[in-house]
Amino acid sequence: MTQQLEIEFKNMLTQAEFTHLCICFKITDQHFHAQTNHYFDTQNFDLKKLQSGLRIREVQNRFECTLKEPATGIGLIETTDILSKSHVQSILDGHSVFHANEVSKRLQSLKIDPNDLRILGTLLTERAEIEYEGGLLVFDHSHYADTDDYELEYEVSNEKAGKAIFESFLTQYSIPRRPADKKVARFMSAVNKK
DSSP states (O other), rough: OOOEEEEEEEEOOOOOHHHHHHHHHTOGGGGGGEEEEEEETTTTTTHHHHHHHEEEETTTTTTEEEEEEEEESEEEEEEEEEEEHHHHHHHTTTSSSSOOOHHHHHHHHTTOOOEEEEEEEEEEEEEEEEEEEEEEEEEEEETTEEEEEEEEEEEOHHHHHHHHHHHHHHHHOOOOOOOOOOOHHHHHHHHOOO
């Protein structure tokens, strides 16, 4: 189990902006890796009501279960457990109760019974990451519910400095500020429109 504070700035991009940035930073198809996010909540969307999110992420045969909760002040607290492929497959097939040691403890502290969780759906992201000005610049192309979107994230450890760098970056590359909802929120919005 790991627990960490996540501070990130996000902006939606057009496909043309995304392609332009990839050219500027010499990011090719070989730099991208696929990750699959399976999102969960209760029938009554209790996690959403708490401004929290739960996912199982698959990246190159590694399976991470992550609960994101609002942190005091800025950012999100992420609690992550590593799961086995067979356990994840059993959960996705509906044959196994959701269980991840530390994440389940956090869920119970939020008064959410892990047995009440259900899968909302799956989102596939092609991701490339590069170091930039003391942080991590993340290029995401996501596919879900007949939708493609493009997003830029900047992950930092210092909120004030990171915000200034990110805003300067957007200005430098003539990218309008387009706030980005969490991926799970964009996913649910697209599903609800279908």
